[in-house]
Amino acid sequence: MTQPSDASHNPAQEQPLQDRVENRSHRPSSDAFKAFMGSQWQEVEAIDFQPDAAAPYAAQRRAAVSRQFPTDRLVIPAGAPKVRSNDTDYRFRPHSAFAHLTGLGVDHEPEAVLVMQPVAEGSGDDGSNHEATLFFRPLAGRDSEEFYSNTKTGEFWVGPVPTLKELNQRTGLPTKDLTELEYAVTVDAGVVEIGGTRIRLVRETDQNMDALVDTSRINTGVDLEISDALDGELAEFLSELRLIKDEHEIAEMCGSVESTIRGFEDIVRAIPQATKHDRGERVIETAFFARARLEGNDLGYDTIAAAGNNATVLHWIRNTGQVKEGDLVLVDAGVEADSLYTADITRTLPVSGTFTEIQAKIYNAVLEAADAALAAAKPGVLFRDIHLTAMEVLAQHLSDWGILPVSVEEALSAEGQQHRRWMPHGTSHHLGLDVHDCAQARREMYLDAPLRPGMIFTIEPGLYFKNEDLAIPAEFRGIGVRIEDDILVTQDGAESLSAHLPRTVQEIESWMAQVWNS
Known part of the structure; x- marks a missing residue:
């Protein structure tokens, strides 16, 4: 039997390369399965959480950062998972600056981001110059496909993650879904001299965040070389902030x-x-x-x-x-x-x-x-x-x-x-x-x-x-x-x-x- 020619048979066209990692899976996809998977789950009991012991100290640290950079939008990512081998990651550990300013250790989602938005002097959190918000991906509902199909974020695969309410109560920070992050980071960003808001970013922690901020800077005419130096000043200050332990x-x-x-x-x-x-x-x-x-x-x-x-x-x-x-x-x-x-x-x-x-x-x-x-x-x-x-x-x-x-x-x-x-x-x-x-x-x-x-x-x-x-x-x-x-x-x-x-x-x-x- 003759083999099909390259022109008549191209496996790469049948299945994209990035999808082949799932070839080992035998996940059902019938409507009956999806309907059954989304039903008959016990309701999760709502719990009120007490503030973490670190929360008031983290607030004081954020206030110190606000005093140092009173008019800049500050973006501090937790970071993304790091690949160990193919589709397996190392255990996630957040960037130390993120942990220091939120008070969170390991109990939160990868790709979370702390954004400190400048406001009128003294009108921010605890009289500071910023309003801080914690963005992260909350738990997917059990009626969603993500619950059982997403190996990175689905509860069936990785277990429960905190809700927006839980981290709000534990950290004292307003919390929002990651879907709102791009707007929060880029809105009104631009050259300060013409009314834009300057962004300072903790770099090389989350490639997607680096790309988002750099794209925003390019689109608004912000000098990238100068911005790199400003980002460096933020990293420097956040490092020096940890010299004295509370x-x-x-x-x-x-x-x-x-x-x-x-x-x-x-x-x-x-x-x-x-x-x-x-x-x-x-x-x-x-x-x-x-x-x-x-x-x-x-x-x-x-x-x-x-x-x-x-x-x-x-x-x-x-x-x-x-x-x-x-x-x-x-x-x-x-x-x-x-x-x-x-x-x-x-x-x-x-x-x-x-x-x-x-x-x-x-x-x-x-x-x-x-x-x-x-x-x-x-x-x-x-x-x-x-x-x-x-x-x-x-x-x-x-x-x-x-x-x-x-x-x-x-x-x-x-x-x-x-x-x-x-x-x-x-x-x-x-x-x-x-x-x-x-x-x-x-x-x-x-x-x-x-x-x-x-x-x-x-x-x-x-x-x-x-x-x-x-x-x-x-x-x-x-x-x-x-x-x-x-x-x-x-x-x-x-x-x-x-x-x-x-x-x-x-x-x-x-x-x-x-x-x-x-």
């Missing part, structure tokens, strides 16, 4: 830290099993992941479970290595709460339960650097000086061990820095909704800024001696040590939120023995 944020951070500490106990409990597995690092990683999902939303970042020489790879997340008796295992992990605030803690543990003499010597040097950095942290001290304090301690130890090729003074100078061969990363970073929080803040507001009460950041010095490093004695090779704690600046000093997770050699050895014997 009471609610501090409480959420403390909860994340406590869950993370329990996760580290799970890690210790899993170490004996890890030594028996070809991918022992994965055993450790999995133990912590279970805690993150049980008590929070997810991991705050991919867990680093690095044994032996892998601990000298700063961001080792493959976690495919063996966990061998006599080695150290460096674990850098954090639980992200349902509110999306994450902890970030590192401990370096002896696989056998006790440190060798050389391991303890290196560990104690790192511990001394961490303690010195914490002692230096207090209001008014420059953020960058925390790092410099830790480096002074580590450089001195490297010199005492005969490893540093120059004097301590020369190494610590800007022209030297030889000690950084074994400690190439920074000692601290801000922490909060993002593990590396406030990343768009200006240098003078971050690295060169004085510490202020309410700041939360890490202190995490380390020493990393690679097997391949011929500049060090053989006994040092293959050892990586990092100690990381989460620090809150107080009115008169600083407090380690993770202080009761064992840190000293003696504490760790005693703790591990207690866990294994319990």
